[in-house]
Amino acid sequence: MQDLAGKHIVLGLTGGVACYKSAELCRLMVKAGATVQVVMTESATQFITPVTMQALSGRPVYISQWDVREPNNMPHINLSREADAIVLAPCSADFIARLVQGRSDELLSLMCLARPIDRVPLLLAPAMNREMWSHPATLRNLAQVQADGAIALGVGTGAQACGETGDGRMLEPAELMEDIVAHFQPKVLAGQHVLVTAGPTFEAMDPIRGITNHSSGKMGFAIARAAREAGARVTLVAGPVHLATPRGVKRIDVQSAQQMLAAAQSAAQDANVFVATAAVADWRPATHSNQKIKKDGSGRAPSLAFTENPDILLTLAQGERARRGQLYCVGFAAESENLVEHAKAKRERKGIPLLVGNIGPLTFGQDHNSLLLVDDAGVRELPRAPKQVLARELVAEIAARLPVWKPA
Ligand code: C5P
Numbered sequence: 001m002q003d004l005a006g007k008h009i010v011l012g013l014t015g016g017v018a019c020y021k022s023a024e025l026c027r028l029m030v031k032a033g034a035t036v037q038v039v040m041t042e043s044a045t046q047f048i049t050p051v052t053m054q055a056l057s058g059r060p061v062y063i064s065q066w067d068v069r070e071p072n073n074m075p076h077i078n079l080s081r082e083a084d085a086i087v088l089a090p091c092s093a094d095f096i097a098r099l100v101q102g103r104s105d106e107l108l109s110l111m112c113l114a115r116p117i118d119r120v121p122l123l124l125a126p127a128m129n130r131e132m133w134s135h136p137a138t139l140r141n142l143a144q145v146q147a148d149g150a151i152a153l154g155v156g157t158g159a160q161a162c163g164e165t166g167d168g169r170m171l172e173p174a175e176l177m178e179d180i181v182a183h184f185q186p187k188v189l190a191g192q193h194v195l196v197t198a199g200p201t202f203e204a205m206d207p208i209r210g211i212t213n214h215s216s217g218k219m220g221f222a223i224a225r226a227a228r229e230a231g232a233r234v235t236l237v238a239g240p241v242h243l244a245t246p247r248g249v250k251r252i253d254v255q256s257a258q259q260m261l262a263a264a265q266s267a268a269q270d271a272n273v274f275v276a277t278a279a280v281a282d283w284r285p286a287t288h289s290n291q292k293i294k295k296d297g298s299g300r301a302p303s304l305a306f307t308e309n310p311d312i313l314l315t316l317a318q319g320e321r322a323r324r325g326q327l328y329c330v331g332f333a334a335e336s337e338n339l340v341e342h343a344k345a346k347r348e349r350k351g352i353p354l355l356v357g358n359i360g361p362l363t364f365g366q367d368h369n370s371l372l373l374v375d376d377a378g379v380r381e382l383p384r385a386p387k388q389v390l391a392r393e394l395v396a397e398i399a400a401r402l403p404v405w406k407p408a
Contacts, residue, residue: 001386003181005033010083012108013053015043017161018090018127018170023048025089025173026056032177037062037079041095041108065107076107080115087180088112090127090170093138099150100141122150123183125176130166153179178247182229185392188399190231195271196224197264197312199239201257203284205304208292213279216365217241219332219358220277222391224249227273230395235267239278257281257309268316268327273398275330276313284309317352325407328353330398334360343374353405356394373397 009029013022029036038053038061050061060069067075080086088095088108095109099122104110112122124145132138133155146152153176156169171179198220204210217238224236225246234249237260245251252267254260257280268274283306293302313331321327329352335342336359343357357372370384371394382393 001388002033003177003388004029004184007034007084007184008037008082009034009180010037010039010079010086010111011053011057012086012088012091012112013038013040013044013048014088014090014092014095014108015041015046016090016092016127016170017047018125019044019047021170021173022089023052023056025087025176026053028173028177029180030057032181035059037082039063039079039108039111041106043092062107065110067107076104076111076114080111080120083115083120085121085123085180085183086112086115087123087125087176089125089176091124093126093128093132093135093141096124096126096138096141096145100144100148117149121183123153123180124150125153125170126155126168127170128168129160129162130164130168133166133168151183175247178225182247185226185229186396187231188396189227189273192227192232192273192402193267193271194224194227194232194234194273194275195237195264195267196220196227196234196275197237197239197260197278197280198224199241199243200279201239201260201281201309202255203257203281203309204255204288205285206289206291206293211281211283211285212240213281214364215239215241215279217243217277218365218367219363219369219387219391220275221246222387223275223277223394225388226391226395227275229392230399232273235271237263237267237278257284257312261310261312261315264312264316265319268319268321271321271327273328273330273402274313274316274322275332275394275398276316277332278312279334280312281309283307311350313352314350317350323407325405328398328402328405330354330356330394333357334363336360339372340374340379343372343379347374351408353407354398354401375401 036057038057053061098109104113157167199217200213200215202210202212221243228234228248236251252263286305286307317329331352333343333346339357347355355374363369371382373380
């Protein structure tokens, strides 16, 4: 997915063992369609060679402000003017202190100081020992550098190269990528709380077995990520799926429809948008055995009785917040044929402003999908694309409808 297509990123490396992760970050950015210009401090070259970074970025690396390759001999001006963003990864404690002081005695800090502050964002991925990270000087410097307009991307927790364990590791390249991509998305849901249900439910009949379905949860996770990228606070209530939690999203894992309803109701108390993508089991076994149901040797199978599950979307759509116009509900319909008719009927039945239809067999487990948006105004198709791209389009569609929506 070309999430950074057309973007030019200046990737700055400062001295730290986390430089080994910057090679992968550079690769991921190039793969996502960005052009990447690497700038390194002398200290960074102690940890990883410019040769590696040149090979991965496809461009010669800049290290010195006296670089004669620039016709005007001003690499600090030229490099910063071209950039859509400057990403410092790793950003050492010393370099943060240098930024705070506006130092400019080597190329990278000089370039950061010379960047057009309103046009070229500066993103920092700090990396240091946990004692350095929690030192009052670092906390003070980090607060100041953010007050001066830089964006700090946070740190990871865990084992550190020095042998200690704690906060201060650089985020993993994939995590940094999510944050960098998110940075470029329009903040159309800023200030909103978005609730998403995703994945299948698992309805147990005994401690070992139960009924479920093939929903992968990919569309719901993509929507949660897109809503977060758009600036919303996001709660993701997930059935049993094997997917990583999108960055910055609060995830609540559940198994059954009843658990999903309870978690969704609780989160919906202050949510403004509810997107129901979960493939909730329509029925659950009427009884649950505390012990495994065993074969009794008679050759007869046990008969199973079912109870209907609560409809989570319907419950929230009929709730007080939705009726008062405080919770915008979006439903999904997976059909195998007659999508438009079924989608329209389902929207009426659930009493929701927006229903998103898709063809079940073409979406389950896939990374691509196409969507049909059905609302008061009619029907609109979002053509086949990666689910993350569609999720961003859907988030933009929802954001555009929020200010004009009135409950029926
Ligand atoms: O009624 P049907 O299952 O076809 O409706 C699909 C929509 O309703 C989806 O948005 C799904 O997440 C939601 N739903 C729900 N709880 C159920 C059944 C469906 O939230 N028990």
